[in-house]
Amino acid sequence: MESQYKLLSQIDSPDDVKKLSLQQLVELSAELRQFIIDVVSENPGHFASSLGVVELTVALHYVYNTPYDRIVWDVGHQAYGHKILTGRRDVFHTNRKYKGISGFPKRAESPYDAFGVGHSSTSISAALGMSVASKLKLENRNIVAVIGDGALTGGMAFEALNHGGSINPNMLVILNDNNISIDPSVGALKEYLLDITTSKTYNKLKDEVWDILGRIDRLAPKTRSVIQKIENAVKSALLKQSNLFESMGFRYFGPVDGHDVVYLAKILKDLKDIPGPKLLHIVTVKGKGYSPAENNQTVFHAPGLFDKETGERIKDSSGKPTPPKYQDVFGETLVELAEKNPKIVGITPAMATGCSLNIMINKMPDRAFDVGIAEQHAVTFSAGLAAEGLIPFCNIYSTFMQRAYDQVIHDVALQNLPVIFCLDRGGLVGDDGATHHGAYDLAYMRSVPNMTVSAPMNEEELRNLMYTAQLELKGPISIRYPRGIGVMVDWRKPFQKVEIGKGRVLRTGSDIAILTIGHVGNLASVAADRLEADGVGVFHADMRFVKPLDEELLTRVGKEFKTVITVEDGCLPGGFGSAVLEWFNDNGYSVKVVRLGIPDVFVEHGTQKELYAECGFDIDNIYKTAKKYASSKAKLRVG
Template sequence: MEIKPGKLLANIDSPADLKKLSKEQLHEVCDELRQYIVDVVSVHGGHFGASLGVVELTVALHYIFNTPYDQLVWDVGHQAYGHKILTGRRDNFKTNRKYKGISGFPKRAESEYDAFGVGHSSTSISAALGMAMASHYKGEVDRQHVAIIGDGAMTAGMAFEALNHAGIEKSNILIILNDNCMSIDPNVGALKEYLTDITTSHSYNKLRDDFWKALGKLPGERLSRKIVSKMEAALKGMVSKSSNLFEALNLRYFGPIDGHNITKLVDTLKDIKDIPGPKLLHIKTVKGKGYELAEKDQTKWHAPGLFDKITGEIYKKTFDLPQPPKYQDVFGYTIIELAKKNDKIMGVTPAMPSGSSLKYMMEQMPNRAFDVGICEQHAVTLSAGLATQGMKVFCNIYSSFMQRGYDQVVHDVAIQNLPVVFCLDRAGLVGEDGATHHGAYDIAYMRCIPNMIVSAPMNESELRDLMYTSQLEKIKNPFVIRYPRGEGVKAEWKTEMKEITIGTGRKLKEGDEIAILSYGHPGNFAAAAIREVKSEGINPAHYDMRFVKPLDEKMLHEVFKNYAKIITVEDGTVKGGFGSAILEFMAEHNYNASVKILGIPDTIIEHGTLKELYNEIGIDANHIAETIRDMAKIEVNKLIS
């Protein structure tokens, strides 16, 4: 089905075309842009509510600022669809998040309008400040730098660090705080309450607006600014204490204003654009604006998948047979089972209760499960603090996001040898979210830390068993359990939980000549490959290792004594990962074998479906089968020669 943009949007190939329109026409542009996003995402998928919420802001920014010379930095990037459409990618927007198509996030290599590549939250202020400082140093006094950050992203420590620094710099930076009370799930914490307070502080904000409106009525621009600045200083602390947070950091604060009033946005941005120094504009928006269902259920419509734009029906896959649950749901239900029997269990997640499925425990046991906001570092050290008091904490963080709390894992957990359980969701490749979200590195960065236990289940039953084992009183070490995004392999998943001896694997199948050592979920791909080559008379052995630290050395001695050809399979980086650990063992014990490592290569993997990406990196069943055949040919060729 061909999706056509509206008559005005169809003629906007760059912000220069947008600037040709009258201010009155911008209302129609916003309507067309919002409808185009709805049309494309409903058919092709992608993130949804965030971009609808900033349509007016996006149009106003490109209308007032001289992009790409003036630089826009979108925090996270979920909300940048309108930005992409207005900057030359309208006709390619249907390829958004598709294999070899445009990225779902701003990406420097994709467009000169994407000033900074993003995917994780709370980086925009730091990046824009760095750009602004460079421009100040180079004498580019007319160049503007804008960071667009949501109130959810503002909860992260990095954002506050950047605010603190921005206030002492003289560089031109405008921070736009997009306040919609949401990240993916509803925001939590004191900042949310503060922003509500500052929004309702009508007396202070009205006085500020009145003073700045007076700016244009006073003679002499410099003189008038000096007078208004003195008036501002006199107001601080006098009218509303809650209005001083940003100004206390030396950021000139404007707002809050209606982020869906395009005329007000254009006028405001025009007025404050040339005011020198660090500034913050606070706008109020509604995530999912313009699509009623998305406004009412903002978490559900963050990224709903394909849907009927008229009825709002979200299309679900239909199957004839019962389907396996998602790994994250198995975690969510299992932690409740365990917590009912062990009153020391607690759950912590940084702003991902729905994605991680900790929401189920939060609903049933609100005093034992916590969403701490977009604060991975805090989540890790909070868990460490709880562990010092005898709690068994399951700290659930996406693998990619755990990178942000790595110092805390080392310093606050591992060095003190505290028994925090790190459940790394979305480990391995994640699909359409692409490079910024792939959990490619956790095997390598976790197994190098002393005191750590690092494990991965091959299926849902093993996930339950590992969770059960990790919470036992006798486990005194930090414990990592990594598992992939999405569905597992067992429809009958709710098996009785049993203890797994730390550092032990499973021999799944005896074989001849070749042994496959798999780690985690890709063991299922290896099993499928073994079935594929069986009819060809090739009979590899298969071992599910389960632990990369400590390794099952007894099992590995058996493997290297009986097999001269070994294939390792993992969904992590081949540099420093599971395969590397096997090579280290082989070298340490003076074994000599032909080893082929299959995993994520030493390159950045972009976005696509999991099937497409597994095929690209060569760990799907077909490629594993081909590797088995190649290994078998080695022996055949030796015999022939």
């Protein structure tokens, strides 16, 4: 460590960073960048985002007195350097691993993590709250929010700017502008920022007047006010438009080179002395310093294992055919359906590659829309499309759909509009952890009137549900599926209509009934094989729908079994098992319902297999539970 990272090996906290000279910050930045490359190439995680803010991270901890001063990172993909400099260097290799450190800032993990994040566009609101709290408590904390241009497309960021500019908080917003979130940034804001960063006249004049205007706060209040008005007028004239941030009450500084650590440190030190709301616009390159990441920023957002020397991603070398990812089945199937049905359109909030809507965007750019990080808008935009007779497939990660719940109820379900919600990453997602698990959609969607709630057990079922939805539905439906690969190599089957509210009986044993929803039905099938080898007859039904439930199937189960096991990759309170339990109770069946699923806790990170086991619905736990409750007439093998 000491031979390869001469400075970084000596950094155990930001206090050690402050001991360095300005020129040593350049060397520290180089070592920090190389350390991230070395570790993440062997321990997969988010990558290019942290490389892009190495210099900013070093400058922030050099200038500010953290953790007393607060640094709030937006989303947190870019906070690896921050973690390494704040005492987690030696455990950084456990990042995103089971029982290791989190891949995102987390208050419970370190006092340097001022605010827990994972979702986008929250930093300015949180920092504003901290700034107001500091003022009310008569403290003198510096509050900094770091937000990317992609995250700035989220409406919540503008709500915070609007509020902040009106109450004059002492805070700094750093806009990290690299023209990309995961996929390239979209929308009018992107073009506005591009105008600022490419205006040569504006930038030349900005450099010349920086020293004068940067010191206006030492002048008398009336003089300061006059110069600020002159400054705003000059900026507006050169850009041929008013400065968005100035109009919202934030003094704008920039744009500046986000990879010049010495200059950044000087600017941040100057800005500490200027009171009120300020915004520093820095321009960076996502993946900076590692050419494969710079040249392929979307792939290297989270590349998995890769060869750090060549940049080549390391994939399974077994040579065996593998099932596709569910997201790719969605993307390919949507294009197939859209080619046959001109009314179909696709919508996603800034996850085009993540959900594979990019396939349709590339083939049918006029019918597929990336609306930016704006889940609420995505849902109501879809509602508007549906109101005019189109068939919107709105693809949102389950965890992000939580941000648009009011729009689902008020703008879609209340008007019974046929919006097809395809909820990617339903259930436990693995190493992204608690902020990203899609634990709640089965529960929160089944409580909404007019909503049909479904989950396919495999790729063929996903295709058929999508096919049926665009043919049959008169109201909204959610179709949820998990992160990762499915179970079928030969998945591109001819489309078949699915009867809404009807499940599939997969086994007809008489000792124990197992009812499943979604992909975890495959785990139950393997457990059932083991049970039947032990002489336990298993009745297994893939219910397909949480709402409406297959009442005919449940009536059969209620009459034939005393104990029913339900399995779901979703929260137990209010979920699929609760729906089954409620139905048996409401219809007079004395059936013991044993529910397996995600308990009433926030589950941390780990592989999906590890988390299924922790939550008690992996193959072994399904097998043990069914064996425990099987009828006494079953021929159980001793031991």
